[in-house]
Amino acid sequence: MDSFPQHIRTRFTELVHIRYPIVQGGLAHLSFAELAAAVSNAGGLGQIGCACFATPAELQAEIQKTRRLTDKPFGINFPIGHMPLEPFLDAALAEEPAAISITGGNPEPLLQRIQRSGVTIQTMVLVAGVRAARKAEALGANAVIAVGFEGGGHLGRDDIGTMVLTPSIAESVNIPVLASGGINDGRGLVAALALGAAGIELGTRFVAVQESNAHPAYQQALVAAKETDTTIIERAIGRPARVLNGNIAEKIKQLETELEREQNTPAERLQLLLPYIQGNVNTQAALDGQLDAGFVWAGQVAGLIHDIPTTQALIEHIIQEAQEITIRLQHLF
Numbered sequence: 154m155d156s157f158p159q160h161i162r163t164r165f166t167e168l169v170h171i172r173y174p175i176v177q178g179g180l181a182h183l184s185f186a187e188l189a190a191a192v193s194n195a196g197g198l199g200q201i202g203c204a205c206f207a208t209p210a211e212l213q214a215e216i217q218k219t220r221r222l223t224d225k226p227f228g229i230n231f232p233i234g235h236m237p238l239e240p241f242l243d244a245a246l247a248e249e250p251a252a253i254s255i256t257g258g259n260p261e262p263l264l265q266r267i268q269r270s271g272v273t274i275q276t277m278v279l280v281a282g283v284r285a286a287r288k289a290e291a292l293g294a295n296a297v298i299a300v301g302f303e304g305g306g307h308l309g310r311d312d313i314g315t316m317v318l319t320p321s322i323a324e325s326v327n328i329p330v331l332a333s334g335g336i337n338d339g340r341g342l343v344a345a346l347a348l349g350a351a352g353i354e355l356g357t358r359f360v361a362v363q364e365s366n367a368h369p370a371y372q373q374a375l376v377a378a379k380e381t382d383t384t385i386i387e388r389a390i391g392r393p394a395r396v397l398n399g400n401i402a403e404k405i406k407q408l409e410t411e412l413e414r415e416q417n418t419p420a421e422r423l424q425l426l427l428p429y430i431q432g433n434v435n436t437q438a439a440l441d442g443q444l445d446a447g448f449v450w451a452g453q454v455a456g457l458i459h460d461i462p463t464t465q466a467l468i469e470h471i472i473q474e475a476q477e478i479t480i481r482l483q484h485l486f
């Protein structure tokens with residue numbers, strides 16, 4: 154047996170100085186120091202989610218905590234739209250993390266602020282189409298993360314799966330591309346590299362690891378889920394997102410169908426849906442474990458999650474499986 158690989162070198166691992174091309178996606182309410190540090194200590198790139206914190210000072214304290222738990226590079230995720238992000242960005246920049254990822258809107262103002270700060274930091278923009286990827290590159294992003302339709306959480310509006318999105322973007326930009334959405338293991342890593350990606354980003358998989366603060370009921374629901382057990386909500390307000398099937402998800406979809414039949418503006422739709430889609434409805438299920446009273450983000454990849462390992466064991470398994478597959482594939486030729 155070949156020895157366990159200590160590095161997988163890609164343009165992305167060289168960019169952010171990590172051992173394996175595996176990024177932990179920003180996870181709303183679930184991206185804290187323990188998880189980020191565990192991912193980075195295991196050789197990937199962990200991320201803290203800016204949206205997990207009420208104040209810039211809290212974010213800054215969490216970055217400092219992460220530094221105490223790991224001496225490896227890690228990133229901070231910025232989802233546009235929830236709150237004014239500039240004070241949070243300034244707090245993050247003061248700590249000079251290795252990377253920042255931006256999602257959910259026009260990345261230009263944040264990218265410009267980072268560039269003006271003079272801090273050396275690698276920027277990653279989540280995109281769901283070729284046009285957005287080209288724009289991110291033109292704005293000076295250092296990498297793009299191609300988020301396919303299989304993925305958990307918020308998605309693009311064009312419903313393009315990872316298998317087509319990744320090579321489409323990889324052949325359209327010169328910066329490194331990470332594949333995201335539907336990836337869970339070494340098979341997914343090899344497939345992503347074959348499609349032209351320089352690495353992978355995993356979201357749902359990192360909910361079901363020991364270091365995650367997700368409620369055990371949420372983690373067990375992912376283990377029990379089949380690949381058919383997710384659905385899309387928030388399409389009626391133009392920001393489709395994938396969740397695990399459940400009471401509240403069903404209620405949201407019914408409401409959206411009714412809203413789509415009526416004449417109403419996007420703002421009116423948002424107003425009516427808000428009681429069911431706002432953050433506390435998510436945390437009630439994700440953190441408090443009341444799965445019937447809230448909804449949880451999850452990708453189709455839930456159907457491939459069968460255990461709740463430590464982050465270290467998960468990443469070792471991904472790398473070992475990727476190595477075995479690569480060796481096996483060589484015998485085809």
Ligand SMILES: Cc1cc2nc3c(=O)[nH]c(=O)nc-3n(C[C@H](O)[C@H](O)[C@H](O)COP(=O)(O)O)c2cc1C
Nearest residue numbers: 178179180181256304305306334335356357450452
């Ligand atoms: C629980 C959960 C919360 C998420 N929250 C965020 C977020 O705050 N910011 C972000 O950039 N992406 C977020 N995402 C998307 C992930 O970062 C990632 O792009 C996606 O999960 C990839 O698809 P996968 O779930 O199939 O791995 C979230 C995904 C999940 C499952």
